[in-house]
Amino acid sequence: MFSFFSPVRTVFLMGDEALHVYSVQGSSARLVESVPWSTDGFASYVARIAAEDCHGHPILLLYDMTEQSYKRDTILNVSTLDRAAMLQRKLKVAFPTHPVRGAMLLKEKPSGPVAAGPGQALYILAAIPESEALDNAIEAARRSGAQILGLTLLPAESAGLVAALVDRVTTEKQGRSGWAVLITQHVGGDLRQIVIKGGDLALTRMTPITIDPTTDPQDWAYEVKREFRATVDYISRFGYGDEDPLQVIVVAPLAAGALLEEAIQVSCTYTCLPAADALQVMDWSVPASLAPMRGTGDGVEADLLHVLWAGKKRFPAMRMQAPVLESFARPRLYALVASLLLILLAAGQVVQAGMAYGSLATTRGEIEDVQTQKAQLDIQHQAQIKRQESFEFDVALLQSSVAVYRDLESDRLDLLPVAQAISEALGQNMRLASVEVTRLGQKFAPAPQTWGRRPPRSAQEDKSASSYEMTLHMTFPAETDPDRGNQEVEDLRDRMQAALPEHEVTVTKFLKDYGFDKEVVVQSRTERGGGRAQDFLVIIKIVAGGSAP
């Protein structure tokens, strides 16, 4: 089925007497079997040949029977859909009684009055009549189950063959753009003449000839000359003149061809090629049936040339629309397309499944790795738990009590070093009258309202908790010189500050100080005890870890 994309074909060459089944593969073709139309069970028999002997390869129906109708017509250059509809309409008008019709765009540009219209294209329209033979061939194709490439006309397909042969046998440029005639004789004896002009099919004729050119070349040449003369008469009506260059290629034995060349008496470039040589000219394989004739100049049947030319094409040049044929050819084409899409989809899904499986396998591998890690960590975790459980004391109590104790210690008022420093600063001659120590911050004491669940203290709170203010009172005798006394107090403050660098030592009351920011103690003479002078009072404040309130 997938040979649709490879040059492997089965060609049903439909002649007047029989259907010739060819197998085309690459550049070679072989006649599988010729089946007369009158064969009993024709369709089944041919279908079996196509399915078995030709391995069900795609079938091209190549129509080469006598009754073929052609017309040339111009079509407006419109959109593809409109053009198809216009062509169908033209075909229906041109061939109302022929249900099998087709059209082919020509390279030639329209001439005459119609050419004045905008965007005209020249088409060749063709039709073939309904016949039992055509029905049988189509039925055989249906029963074969093979893909159908289409139904086409041999002259329409082989117009390109004529141009290709002309290109290969002559170097005259005018031959490629001028007139050319290919004269071939088929297996049944019919003489097929295909005339092209500028590469387009101009005329085709098929006439029966019963003379064998190998055994009776003289009579064959005479008959062919007569038919060729008629063809020239026909093309003269289409614009051919004696002065126009004409290429004539005849596929026939060399001897018969030479006689024909002498006989035709028309100014032309004449080339005669035996069938095997014609295949070689086209770089195609010569089948075993023609191999013995290579180099002998013999060989007349040119069917292989036409079959190979048509069979090697990817698509036929003129696809004839036959309703019966289309009823199964199109579904098979759609089925082919659907199959290809399904294969692509399946391939994509297989790739996706492969990737998904790979991803799943990777993830499963990760799961195994992580499970292994987890198992190892579980062991470590259990070991830690056992180690913790192995302690002979209450771990929670340890952690809690240490935390509480450290919290308490952070509030400690460590006054003994301070007292030592003050004592040293005082020396032997100075004494304190009194000392007061007051904590400045909130000590370790959760508010009762919170049931002891106080929030964690900030660093500032911790600092202020251990801060305190120490107030020192000193007395100097009344007879002390105030200035000297003040100097001694200043010196004392300096000694204290030096001994307590992390504290703030200030004198809030000197012996004698008249500043507005100083404290003054005034005592009445009566209270002084009968005129006795009152001692001087000095107040020194030491603040640790914060400022005094």
Add this chain to the structure above:
Amino acid sequence: MTLRISNLGKIVSVLGVGRTVLLLALVVANGLCAAVIYGYLGPAQQWAQRNVSSLRGEVATLRTDIRDMRTTLADIVAQKAFFEQIQAQGFFTAQDRPQAEDLLMAVETDSGVVAAKASIKRAEILREPQALKASHVVLQSPIEVEIEALDDLSVWRYISMLQSRFPGYIQMDELETERVGKLDASVLRAIVRGESPILVKARVTFAWYTMVPDSQMATPERGGGM
């Protein structure tokens, strides 16, 4: 059913048996592929992804737990000596009053102060969060001491001895000292006579802290005491 069979027959007659079988096989193959992908591989992958994510989360949690436990164990080992020390200091006692009285008497004698009048107030139960983690509460008892001494040094000695000998933790909150006399000839004569003249008076406020199991407290009420 008859209609369907006839339709299938028609399709087969048009397309051929091989082509029809191939088409059906391709449809079935695609269906199977789709079923495998979306019915098995997709859900299995999702499950596996969820599983691996969950396992990774568990592993991360375990790692954190193990790291925390190692840190905790290291802390415990480091704190064990300190714990034993405060345990030996009687930090986990229920503030036994008779024992406290004996200690106060001993400190008064040993410190050299002339007299010390100490009063231990009713204990207050502090539900400290840290202590509650170990199902313990903190007992806080205010202690007020009024000291009479010959000099400052005896007062400071008294404070130092009290802080070092008392079970649990003693914290000094307030201190007031006052020199009430001068060292003159009469005082010296009194000392010679064997008397104890008072030159310094002090008032010190302490807070006494210990930790006891919460279960030992009869009623966990605010301000509950012993």
